Each structure stands twice: as C-alpha cells, then as structure tokens.
Amino acid sequence: MKVHQLNALITIADTGSIRAAARTLGLSPAALTRTIRDLEANLHVPLVNRSATGITFTEYGRSLIVHARLVVGQIAQAEAEIDAMRHAPAGKLTVGVTPWVAFAFLPETTRRFLERMPDVQLEFYEGLLGVVQPKLRDGTIDFVIGRPAPATMQSEFRNVPLFVTHSTVVARRGHPKAHSRSLAELTDATWLLPWDLSSQDSHAQILFKRYGLSAPKRIHFVHSLAITLAQLVNSDMLSIFPWPLVEIDMVRERVCALPIGEDLEETSVGIISRRGQPMSSVAECFVQCLRDVVSDDVRSQNPERRRMFHSIEVVA
Incomplete structure (x- = not known):
C-alpha cells in the first residue's frame, strides 16, 4: 500500500464520489479509479462498489478507511x-x-x-x-x-x-423542587443526563441505587451543554452538573444547585x-x-x- 492510494481512498470517503474526490486531488476521474483498482489488486479484495447511483464501500473498504486515516495522520x-x-x-x-x-x-x-x-x-x-x-x-x-x-x-x-471534582443536582431557578434536601424527594422527577459509556445505567440510576432508592422512571439523554441549559431553564427537568460548571456566571444565572444531603459521585x-x-x-x-x-x-x-x-x- 502506498500513501497516495490511502489518501485517495480517504478523499473518496470524505467527498462521497470519485468525481468530487478527483477534483479535490487535482486528478482525472480515470486516474483516481486506476489508483483504487491498483490498491484493490494489491490487497486482493474489493474496496468500492460502483453503480449508476454512485459508490459505496465494502466491509473491507470501511475497515481500511479507519486505518488509512491513522496512517496518513501519523505521517502528517x-x-x-x-x-x-x-x-x-x-x-x-x-x-x-x-x-x-x-x-x-x-x-x-x-x-x-x-x-x-x-x-x-x-x-x-x-x-x-x-x-x-x-x-x-x-x-x-x-x-x-x-x-x-x-x-x-x-x-x-x-x-x-x-x-477530579464533585457534582451536584441542578434545576432552573424557581423549580418546585429547588429546596429538596434528599434524593428520595426526586425519584418522581424527570431527568436530563449525559450518557455514560462505562455503564448500561445512567448517572442518576447508579446514584439512586447506591442509596437504596428506586431509579427515576423518566430519564432523557443529551450530548450538548447548550441543549441541556435550554431544556432546564424552560422545563422542570433536573440534571447533574460538575460544581465548576454550576459556578460559571452564565450557568449560575440560569440554574441553581439543590441542597441535597447525599454525596454525588466524583467526576x-x-x-x-x-x-x-x-x-x-x-x-x-x-x-x-x-x-x-x-x-x-x-x-x-x-x-x-x-x-x-x-x-x-x-x-x-
């Protein structure tokens, strides 16, 4: 395998077509096609499926793209x-x-x-x-x-x-449960939380189970801080924030930390x-x-x- 062949494969994946990739690389479509066919011949497997509607990658092609990005990135x-x-x-x-x-x-x-x-x-x-x-x-x-x-x-x-830092339960200012002092008061609340890849359970489920409480029945997941803040400010959802985030002015103006007595997990x-x-x-x-x-x-x-x-x- 040669670097220019791997780069050609990556460019096709990024642009979505032979023609667009050829323009990006300053080659003719025929020359780029030959490059991919030479790579397929060297590996003895098909990498690209060609049809009238465009191209798709075979399982070999998809696997090679991952490694090609690493190789080209390492060289750079x-x-x-x-x-x-x-x-x-x-x-x-x-x-x-x-x-x-x-x-x-x-x-x-x-x-x-x-x-x-x-x-x-x-x-x-x-x-x-x-x-x-x-x-x-x-x-x-x-x-x-x-x-x-x-x-x-x-x-x-x-x-x-x-x-490492500690976390706290947060809610919008004026939330009906803003003065809750225990997790037991929050089991019927709706939660909005980041998904933790390390567990099949969410932070809230793990937290409630630790203290012998039933996990909340309504848990939604989010991967954006902007979305989280917008939802919290305009709803009665609860979330869990690291303490430094709660103390940032733009956040502190919108949400408050609940004075619950239980310790939350370290982040x-x-x-x-x-x-x-x-x-x-x-x-x-x-x-x-x-x-x-x-x-x-x-x-x-x-x-x-x-x-x-x-x-x-x-x-x-």
Missing part, C-alpha cells in the same frame, strides 16, 4: 514534528473537549498555547467521549479532554488523569488518546498549558476563581 504528524525541530512549530492540532471543561478552562489554555505556538492551527470538537470517540479512533482528533474511557476501551485508549477528567501512539510536541504543549491553567485557577488568590474551582483536586 511526523512531518510536523520534523518541521517543528527545524523551524517554529506549525501544522494543526485537533482537540475534543467535554462541554463544561471548555467553558471553565479552554479560553485561557488556548491563549497561553497560542502565545507559545502562534503558527499552529487549532480545531475543537465539543462533545462527550461517546460523541467524539469515532473521530479519536480514526485519527481525526488528536486527543480528548474529558471523562476517562470505560474499562472496555482501555486496550484501545490511554487515559492520563488531570483532576474524573483526563487526557484520552489512542494507545500506542505518542503525543506530538504540539499536543504536549497544549496539555501542559491546560495543566498550568487548572493549577493556577485552583490556587488563585481571586475569590471568584477560588469559589468556582473549590471542588477540584489536581492529580499529580
């Missing part, structure tokens, strides 16, 4: 590493970020990173691990900042812990990357900037910043 990363050793670092860094971490730490991390590496182009994907995992797997994303991968994925992804945040693939110097720089920002905020002399991050415990 290696070239960027060598270039960084010769000149100022450049290239592109793509990061997946859990929404609340983006609100709390991303702006200052980005500012510090770009001071050090102004020629690096950043691309961010907002989303929980369950959403961005396919892009992490195929190399579209370099690493993810968020909850660790579940145990079933530990052989595929590596997790480096950053910090762990780390750097999730593909196992067996070293992080580039550019990625390492971004992670170090993030570590510095978290450490500075936790130790800040600013009362507002200290309040916001009082629940965070940095992992050495």
Whole structure:
C-alpha cells in the first residue's frame, strides 16, 4: 500500500464520489479509479462498489478507511514534528473537549498555547467521549479532554488523569423542587443526563441505587451543554452538573444547585488518546498549558476563581 492510494481512498470517503474526490486531488476521474483498482489488486479484495447511483464501500473498504486515516495522520504528524525541530512549530492540532471543561478552562489554555505556538492551527470538537470517540479512533482528533474511557476501551485508549471534582443536582431557578434536601424527594422527577459509556445505567440510576432508592422512571439523554441549559431553564427537568460548571456566571444565572444531603459521585477528567501512539510536541504543549491553567485557577488568590474551582483536586 502506498500513501497516495490511502489518501485517495480517504478523499473518496470524505467527498462521497470519485468525481468530487478527483477534483479535490487535482486528478482525472480515470486516474483516481486506476489508483483504487491498483490498491484493490494489491490487497486482493474489493474496496468500492460502483453503480449508476454512485459508490459505496465494502466491509473491507470501511475497515481500511479507519486505518488509512491513522496512517496518513501519523505521517502528517511526523512531518510536523520534523518541521517543528527545524523551524517554529506549525501544522494543526485537533482537540475534543467535554462541554463544561471548555467553558471553565479552554479560553485561557488556548491563549497561553497560542502565545507559545502562534503558527499552529487549532480545531475543537465539543462533545462527550461517546460523541467524539469515532473521530479519536480514526485519527481525526488528536486527543480528548474529558471523562476517562470505560474499562472496555482501555486496550484501545490511554487515559492520563488531570483532576477530579464533585457534582451536584441542578434545576432552573424557581423549580418546585429547588429546596429538596434528599434524593428520595426526586425519584418522581424527570431527568436530563449525559450518557455514560462505562455503564448500561445512567448517572442518576447508579446514584439512586447506591442509596437504596428506586431509579427515576423518566430519564432523557443529551450530548450538548447548550441543549441541556435550554431544556432546564424552560422545563422542570433536573440534571447533574460538575460544581465548576454550576459556578460559571452564565450557568449560575440560569440554574441553581439543590441542597441535597447525599454525596454525588466524583467526576474524573483526563487526557484520552489512542494507545500506542505518542503525543506530538504540539499536543504536549497544549496539555501542559491546560495543566498550568487548572493549577493556577485552583490556587488563585481571586475569590471568584477560588469559589468556582473549590471542588477540584489536581492529580499529580
């Protein structure tokens, strides 16, 4: 297999047709078709199904695309590493970020990173691990900042812990259950929660079972902080937020923490990357900037910043 063949396969997948891929690559459709046929001949399997209505990929083709993205991405990363050793670092860094971490730490991390590496182009994907995992797997994303991968994925992804924090139940201001002091008062409520890949049960189900209570019957799932806030503010749904998110002004103005007596689970945040693939110097720089920002905020002399991050415990 040659790199230009893999790149041709990726481009066809991204553009959806031979003709569009040929335009993108500056080739004729006939030349691109020959490239794919040569690759099929080398592998002795069909990769693409061609018909009058367009193209689809065989199971071999779909599998190869995943590996092709990783190979091409690794080569691009290696070239960027060598270039960084010769000149100022450049290239592109793509990061997946859990929404609340983006609100709390991303702006200052980005500012510090770009001071050090102004020629690096950043691309961010907002989303929980369950959403961005396919892009992490195929190399579209370099690493993810968020909850660790579940145990079933530990052989595929590596997790480096950053910090842990506590969570709380939240509701809109003026919610009829805003003054509830126990989980037992919330079993009949409607919940809106992120889906946790590490368990068949949701956070709320696990939490209620821990205290010997029946799990709520009405639980809906969400993968967007913006959607969560919109739903909470305009309904009687409840959710579970990490404490730093609750203390952010734009959130605190819209929702309140319920004064329940039970302890909620800790939320762990780390750097999730593909196992067996070293992080580039550019990625390492971004992670170090993030570590510095978290450490500075936790130790800040600013009362507002200290309040916001009082629940965070940095992992050495």
